[in-house]
Amino acid sequence: MVETAETRAVPRVDTALVHAHGIAALVTLLLSVTFGIVVAFQLIYPDLGAGRPWLSWGRLRYSHTQGIMLGWLGNAFFAFLYHAVPILSGRAVTSARLGHWLFALWNFAVMLPGWVLVLSGVSQPLEWAEFPLAVDAVVVVALLMAAVQFLPPFFARGLEYLYVSSWYIIGGLVFTLLAYPMGNVVPELVAGASGAAFSGLWIHDAVGLFVTPLALAIAYFVIPAATRRPIYSHFLSMLGFWLLFFLYPLNGTHHYVFSVIPMSAQLTAITASAVLGVDVIIVVANLLLSTRGAGIIPKDAGLRFVVTGIYCYLIVSIQGSLQAQMSINQAVHFTDWVVGHSHLAMLGFASFVAAGGLVHAWQRIAWARYNARAINYAYWLLVAGLLLMVVDLTIAGLVQGRLWAGGAPWIESVEASRLYWVIRAHGASWLLAGGFVALLIGLTTGPRGGGWQAVDEGVGAAPVDEIAPALQPLEGAAS
Amino acid sequence: MSRPMGRAVRKAYFVASVAGVLFFVMSVALLGVWPRRVIEAETAAMSPEHTVAMSASALRGRAIYAREGCGYCHTQQIRYLHTDMARFGLPTLSWETRFDYPHLWGTRRIGPDLSRATGTRSADWQFAHLFAPRSIVAGSVMPQYPALFDGAPDRPRQDARDLVTYLDSLGRARELAGPEGEARAREACNCPDDEMKQMAFGDQVNAHPARSRRGGAVPPLPAAGDLARGQALYGERCATCHGVAGAGDGPGAAALKPRPGNLAAHEYTDARIAEALWNGVAGSAMPAWRDYPPDDLAALVAAVRSLDATRTEPALPAHMAEIGARVYAANCQQCHGAEGDGRGTAAAELTMAPTNFRQQRPTLDLSLRALRNGIDGTPMAPWGSRLGADEMLAVAHHVRGFFAGGGR
Numbered sequence: 001m002v003e004t005a006e007t008r009a010v011p012r013v014d015t016a017l018v019h020a021h022g023i024a025a026l027v028t029l030l031l032s033v034t035f036g037i038v039v040a041f042q043l044i045y046p047d048l049g050a051g052r053p054w055l056s057w058g059r060l061r062y063s064h065t066q067g068i069m070l071g072w073l074g075n076a077f078f079a080f081l082y083h084a085v086p087i088l089s090g091r092a093v094t095s096a097r098l099g100h101w102l103f104a105l106w107n108f109a110v111m112l113p114g115w116v117l118v119l120s121g122v123s124q125p126l127e128w129a130e131f132p133l134a135v136d137a138v139v140v141v142a143l144l145m146a147a148v149q150f151l152p153p154f155f156a157r158g159l160e161y162l163y164v165s166s167w168y169i170i171g172g173l174v175f176t177l178l179a180y181p182m183g184n185v186v187p188e189l190v191a192g193a194s195g196a197a198f199s200g201l202w203i204h205d206a207v208g209l210f211v212t213p214l215a216l217a218i219a220y221f222v223i224p225a226a227t228r229r230p231i232y233s234h235f236l237s238m239l240g241f242w243l244l245f246f247l248y249p250l251n252g253t254h255h256y257v258f259s260v261i262p263m264s265a266q267l268t269a270i271t272a273s274a275v276l277g278v279d280v281i282i283v284v285a286n287l288l289l290s291t292r293g294a295g296i297i298p299k300d301a302g303l304r305f306v307v308t309g310i311y312c313y314l315i316v317s318i319q320g321s322l323q324a325q326m327s328i329n330q331a332v333h334f335t336d337w338v339v340g341h342s343h344l345a346m347l348g349f350a351s352f353v354a355a356g357g358l359v360h361a362w363q364r365i366a367w368a369r370y371n372a373r374a375i376n377y378a379y380w381l382l383v384a385g386l387l388l389m390v391v392d393l394t395i396a397g398l399v400q401g402r403l404w405a406g407g408a409p410w411i412e413s414v415e416a417s418r419l420y421w422v423i424r425a426h427g428a429s430w431l432l433a434g435g436f437v438a439l440l441i442g443l444t445t446g447p448r449g450g451g452w453q454a455v456d457e458g459v460g461a462a463p464v465d466e467i468a469p470a471l472q473p474l475e476g477a478a479s
Numbered sequence: 480m481s482r483p484m485g486r487a488v489r490k491a492y493f494v495a496s497v498a499g500v501l502f503f504v505m506s507v508a509l510l511g512v513w514p515r516r517v518i519e520a521e522t523a524a525m526s527p528e529h530t531v532a533m534s535a536s537a538l539r540g541r542a543i544y545a546r547e548g549c550g551y552c553h554t555q556q557i558r559y560l561h562t563d564m565a566r567f568g569l570p571t572l573s574w575e576t577r578f579d580y581p582h583l584w585g586t587r588r589i590g591p592d593l594s595r596a597t598g599t600r601s602a603d604w605q606f607a608h609l610f611a612p613r614s615i616v617a618g619s620v621m622p623q624y625p626a627l628f629d630g631a632p633d634r635p636r637q638d639a640r641d642l643v644t645y646l647d648s649l650g651r652a653r654e655l656a657g658p659e660g661e662a663r664a665r666e667a668c669n670c671p672d673d674e675m676k677q678m679a680f681g682d683q684v685n686a687h688p689a690r691s692r693r694g695g696a697v698p699p700l701p702a703a704g705d706l707a708r709g710q711a712l713y714g715e716r717c718a719t720c721h722g723v724a725g726a727g728d729g730p731g732a733a734a735l736k737p738r739p740g741n742l743a744a745h746e747y748t749d750a751r752i753a754e755a756l757w758n759g760v761a762g763s764a765m766p767a768w769r770d771y772p773p774d775d776l777a778a779l780v781a782a783v784r785s786l787d788a789t790r791t792e793p794a795l796p797a798h799m800a801e802i803g804a805r806v807y808a809a810n811c812q813q814c815h816g817a818e819g820d821g822r823g824t825a826a827a828e829l830t831m832a833p834t835n836f837r838q839q840r841p842t843l844d845l846s847l848r849a850l851r852n853g854i855d856g857t858p859m860a861p862w863g864s865r866l867g868a869d870e871m872l873a874v875a876h877h878v879r880g881f882f883a884g885g886g887r
Contacts, residue, residue, distance in 0.1 A: 042620075042622065043589070043620050044620075046612070046613065046619070046620045046621065046622060046623070047613070047623060049622070050623075051622070051623040051624060051625040051626060052626075053547075053626045056547060056548075056622050056624070057548065057551075057552070057622045058546075058547040058548020058549060058551055058552075058622070059546075059547070059548060061548050061551050062548055062551075121546045121547075122546070123545070123546055124545070124581065125544075125545035125546075125548065125550050125581065125583055126581055127586060158489065162492075171499065174500075175499075175503060178500075178503055179503070182507065182511070186511070187580075187581035187582060188580055188581050189580070190515060190580075191576065191577045191578060191579050191580050191582070192518075192522075192573060192575075192576025192577045192578070192579040192582050193518045193522075193571075193573040193576055193577075193582065194514065194515035194518045194519060194573075195579070195580070195581050195582040196556075196576075196582040196584045197510060197511050197514045197515060197518070198507075198511045198515075199581070199582065199584075200510070201506065201507065201510055201511055203586075209503075242495055242498075242499065245499045245502065245503075246498075246499065246502040249502065249503050249505075249506030249507070249510075250502075250505075250506045250509070250510065252506070252510055253510045253514075255586060256556075256584070257558075258558035258559045258560050258563075259556055259558055259559075259571075259584075260518070260559075260570065260571060260572060260573045260679075261514050261518070262513075262514050262517045262518070263675065265509065265510050265513070265514045268509060268510065269510060330560060330562075333558075333586075334554060334586065334587055334588040335587075335588075338586065338587065339587065404562060404566070404588075405562045407562070407565060407566070407770065408770070409688075409768075409770040409771060410566075410590070410591045410770070411616060411618050411619070411716075414589070414590075414618055414619065414620055415618045417589075421620075
């Protein structure tokens with residue numbers, strides 16, 4: 001029998017929901033990126049927007065990060081979960097109905113009202129928590145629904161069968177549920193410095209307990225699935241997993257070094273940050289060793305995005321460990337260096353991996369359009385934009401830090417930044433916008449089922465039953 | 480895979496899962512709950528005996544600050560670092576932020592820290608700056624907020640007034656606490672050997688280099704400033720208010736009260752210009768420029784002098800000089816001083832220092848206008864209805880006679 005896309009389709013994967021969340025992810029991505037680009041331009045043309053409140057820098061800046069984290073990454077993660085959970089657990093997700101509700105809630109009761117409210121001036125001045133409390137309540141409900149949707153399939157089979165991606169999914173969903181209310185509500189109830197201590201925790205937990213675990217779940221899934229070889233070491237994968245969940249939450253206070261928060265808390269966080277760097281090296285080594293044979297820049301588009309994201313993960317984590325140390329923190333804190341760092345994390349690591357997961361899942365939807373050329377363009381544009389932006393902002397940060405330490409009049413640091421802001425706005429942001437638009441084109445044009453074709457031309461398409469064993473712990477390693 | 484193995488793995492995972500949750504709980508306890516207890520104890524012990532709660536207006540201003548994301552360009556947290564302290568003042572103590580629900584510490588500084596904003600900028604500066612930042616600070620990238628105004632910077636709506644009230648409350652409690660407050664906090668800290676904590680106590684709560692003050696000692700500047708450098712600096716930093724030619728008609732000028740000085744219609748001594756640069760002009764929007772190196776300040780002095788467009792004025796008949804001296808002694812001396820040095824008996828009580836005529840000489844025309852109309856926004860009242868035309872002319876001449884800069 002000739003293999004068609006249909007015969008290879010994974011049973012039980014609700015491709016409609018993968019697709020819906022994927023499209024929502026791309027749409028919210030483009031909106032969030034637009035907000036980001038406008039604020040980048042406002043730093044060189046500050047009167048852009050002509051003082052209209054809903055176009056003012058602060059409100060757009062709030063919308064930018066909430067959109068990236070919840071809209072783009074949230075939807076992309078859900079899309080990936082609808083693809084991966086059935087394959088990992090051998091069971092369908094809890095309910096398609098629930099899925100429709102989750103989709104509707106996330107996009108029309110979180111993102112839409114969240115943005116409208118922030119832009120009209122109802123928000124929280126808390127980083128990674130800018131949507132107002134009413135929207136936060138919906139987020140928590142939606143996260144609970146996501147837990148009900150995705151977790152039971154894992155438990156039905158028993159913990160000992162869990163592959164590391166499954167652990168990351170469980171960990172990510174459970175810990176986000178714990179951390180989200182802490183970050184969004186506690187600072188409203190606890191004043192000043194104490195509230196800031198909790199905010200610091202959340203700033204790190206948002207990245208460490210929501211974004212990182214789900215991105216790593218994708219990486220651990222896509223690498224073996226695309227190379228069709230089991231992961232290099234299941235032991236290291238689990239070691240990395242547990243260390244990560246132990247260490248990430250302890251990092252938070254490193255956002256407030258030299259502050260009035262008790263020094264022992266600061267030192268705990270600084271130490272945890274250093275150890276976390278070591279853990280990340282373990283995780284990344286394990287992931288990269290698992291790609292052996294696929295090349296430094298793999299041919300398969302999904303894999304290539306993921307692997308590039310993992311490179312960024314390594315760099316950004318080592319950078320993070322270093323900049324938590326007092327001597328470096330002193331030189332770069334509050335500067336654009338940190339903005340470069342967070343883009344290396346959220347764009348370089350999380351978004352590349354999420355895009356890789358999305359492309360990977362898309363390739364395996366029989367009826368989804370897939371335009372390999374556009375995706376190739378997307379990749380290179382994004383790499384170029386990311387590199388330019390991070391290098392640019394890192395240098396900008398060093399320049400600003402030096403001027404501040406030297407006691408120069410403040411405005412000189414603003415004027416000295418202009419060159420770097422021009423490069424970011426006129427250079428990096430167009431490359432990145434082009435890349436994201438190309439990604440949207442890549443996943444909405446081209447022939448239906450074109451994904452399989454692309455896979456065939458790469459490593460060769462394999463039916464899912466051949467991939468699944470690569471995703472089993474213990475047995476998978478043994479077979 | 481054998482069953483016992485499965486069970487062992489399951490047990491191990493169960494233990495690890497519990498440990499994972501416990502680690503999260505531990506992180507919250509260690510880095511959230513415990514610091515909170517320490518901070519609250521510290522707050523209770525260190526805060527001054529009588530603290531001022533935020534006014535309703537300041538609270539509304541705070542909400543505007545929060546909603547507009549001011550905190551993503553401005554921090555409100557001075558760290559225990561000498562570089563922070565030199566620029567902004569003493570490190571932020573926990574009790575200073577105890578009314579902040581939620582905190583507004585911030586993690587990025589595109590603009591300067593604002594935790595010691597109180598008294599740093601005059602209200603007219605704040606309004607003009609919020610309405611159109613670049614009309615005041617040419618190189619600023621701060622957004623404009625015209626929606627807080629009724630069409631013009633001198634017509635602030637309630638929102639703008641609340642916001643400025645809020646800005647002016649930042650760091651005020653610490654300043655009001657005064658030396659007694661510092662002593663009390665230092666004692667409560669009970670940390671004589673903790674070098675870092677000791678950094679938080681001192682006498683200069685606010686170290687903002689732009690904060691204007693009256694009568695601060697001015698360090699000696701190099702004698703001859705670099706004129707070209709000074710003119711470039713003047714164009715970047717001063718022309719927004721004083722105008723390109725120094726006529727006091729820059730884009731930001733209209734909204735300020737008093738209006739920026741007309742630098743072209745004055746002769747100044749170097750010392751007067753240096754004084755205005757180092758201390759600012761308290762009671763007006765004229766900031767101080769203490770963050771500029773002495774060479775730059777000397778260059779600015781040269782640049783201001785180069786703006787001088789005054790001409791020699793015709794001398795007065797002798798009998799007029801007498802009238803001038805009489806009118807002056809009767810009406811002006813208590814403020815401007817018997818010697819015209821601005822140190823009259825009433826001077827110290829005024830919101831703004833009376834002009835020291837020994838160090839600056841207005842043109843006759845300017846002098847007459849100041850007399851006739853007063854200077855809006857200052858204690859200098861209009862005299863047009865109280866003095867006759869002769870008297871005005873005479874005393875306007877008279878005050879010019881004090882100038883000690885002579886001929887330079």
